[in-house]
Amino acid sequence: MELIALHISPALPRECFLTAKDSKPSAFTHNVRNRHGKSRFRFQARKAGFRSWNPNMISRVDLIQQVLERDSFIEDWQELEEEISGVDSSFLYLSEKPDRNMTLLDDYELEELDFSSSANHRSGYVAVLGKPNVGKSTLANQMIGQKLSIVTDKPQTTRHRVLGICSGPEHQMILYDTPGVMKKKMHKLDSMMMKNVRSAALNADCVLVLVDACKVPENIDDVLEEGLGDSKCTLPTLLVLNKKDLIKPGEIAKKLEWYEKFTDVDEVIPVSAKYGHGVDDIKDWILSKLPTGPPYYPKDIVSEHPERFFVAEIIREKIFMQYRNEVPYECQVNVVNYKTRPNAKDFIQVEIVVEKDSQKIILIGKGGKALKILATAARIDIEDFLQKKVFLEIEVKEKENWRQDEGLLKYYGYGGQIRAL
Ligand SMILES: Nc1nc2c(ncn2[C@@H]2O[C@H](COP(=O)(O)OP(=O)(O)OP(=O)(O)O)[C@@H](O)[C@H]2O)c(=O)[nH]1
The missing domain is CATH 3.30.300.20 (K homology (KH) domain)
Structure with missing residues (x-):
């Protein structure tokens, strides 16, 4: 391992990151919290040529140990080691969202995130909900600019909540692509998948509900109920009328009107996720709903999986x-x-x-x-x-x-x- 250092930051709770396809070799960051919840150890790991830090290459404990061997400036390494050994590093937890109060970054950390402090920077979590096959994964991939979620013409292909990160100079949107919301649960697998949809919504700052423009307009209450539960009234919600490329403009206008009239959403935007039409309008809407604040992840990271x-x-x-x-x-x-x-x-x-x-x-x-x-x-x-x-x-x-x-x-x-x- 050609470790230079390992960076530990409370803003970066994940163990491994996937960087954008053609991005330059990145700084890989690793987080350990001390008992008081604040980072006290700050290192930085860089290894050229890797798109992600693959945990198979080196275990978490090995990594820390290698750094400890090199860096004599760590005073309290015993406490650090105790903490690491208490964590089961073979699992990645997908439901956590970093506490906003913990993401107050110092200058060094902001530099690491490739972020120059700006009062206008916005960041937050977006849950992408909808029935099976409406185009949730297609939209998430289009927004991130890279295929992260699998797309097929069959319903219910997405089983896990896939987290994708879409960053720009002034924003960071963290998207949860979720399995299609379904009423009838055939197996335990279905109910566990739906539980994951709910926990995505719990973390969200705003919600996109996708519907298929080719279908007869339908009530989205069940999607909101299944996907959001109690949060359904409080989160800003955008209805995305997807697959507009498949219907005539006159029909789009009629469906738009129906959804505006009969659903309780903040706005309706027609798009074609497949061809990228209208995707910028969705981004603008999301940005208007996200809180101002620093990014959660380095800007070249596209997923934490x-x-x-x-x-x-x-x-x-x-x-x-x-x-x-x-x-x-x-x-x-x-x-x-x-x-x-x-x-x-x-x-x-x-x-x-x-x-x-x-x-x-x-x-x-x-x-x-x-x-x-x-x-x-x-x-x-x-x-x-x-x-x-x-x-x-x-x-x-x-x-x-x-x-x-x-x-x-x-x-x-x-x-x-x-x-x-
Ligand atoms: N014509 C057209 N097809 C689209 C559009 N968006 C998605 N599709 C197609 O619709 C099908 C379903 O897309 P997905 O993105 O997998 O849908 P999903 O909602 O994630 O599906 P689940 O995994 O079942 O939840 C695929 O064949 C896509 O190519 C669109 O804007 N226009």
Whole structure:
């Protein structure tokens, strides 16, 4: 490791960050809070060539230890170590939002965030809600300028809350793309997914509710109720009439009028998320609702999820594209091993969990042909995403009723935390 230093800041509560695709090598930051909730140790980790700090490369404790070995100026390292060892570093918690009062940054930290103090800077959290297939992921990707959420033509493909960060010189919007709001919950998986939608809304400073412009206008009360619960009356809400490219301008005007008249939202904006039309209007609306304040994350960070999360999501997208009917919904993709190797391709071992033997047979195909096609398509996209060559190994396993098993679902990351190691 070519560590120079490690920076610890209360404004940066995450363990690993994904930087924008073509950004310059970044400062990777790491946060440890002391007992009083304030950072007392400040270091900075830089390693050229990484788009994110992959926790597999080095464990949290190793990282701290390496810094401690180098830096003699740390007085109270024993306390620091105690604190680190008390934290289960194999999980990333997705539901926390840094306390605004804790994000009062000093000059050094502002410099680290690439942020020059400005009274007009706005930052905050935005929950993106809507029924399945209305275009939430497409809009979130368009706003961030990079594909983070998988997009398919099938409903209910987003299972996790995907956090994407959209930064500009004067703003930082942190978007939660959420699974489609659904009334009927078939499995425990569905209820846990909806719980995640709610916790996204709890963190939000404002809310976008997407509807499909091609569909007959419909009440959004159920989306607001399911997605926001008690917060529904208090948060500024924008109704986004998406897929306007698919209908005639006259029809858009009629639907706009309907939604303005029959829903209790602050504004309605027609857009085409797919083609980026109207997306700037949405950004302007969000900016008018976010509080002024410093950024939460460095400006070149686009997500806090680890690379392995996106690897699993890319494979899930390919499953949706290749297989029909219920099969994609019955699959869970887990990255069980992710090794970065200095002199060889990265090694990624993945298991696809299915509920029945019949699904396993379909996934693998005759002589393993279908699985081979899947692995090739996934590998190409993963290499494009990671900007490096990988060796991808996929195995299909059967676990009866995994969608009903709360313990397993938590282990797979549906309980608000995902595995980092
Ligand atoms: N024509 C058109 N298609 C769109 C637009 N936005 C999204 N789509 C398509 O609609 C489908 C669903 O888009 P997603 O972004 O996956 O929808 P979602 O709301 O995230 O879906 P869930 O995962 O089910 O919650 C995809 O085929 C998109 O390409 C749009 O503005 N115009």
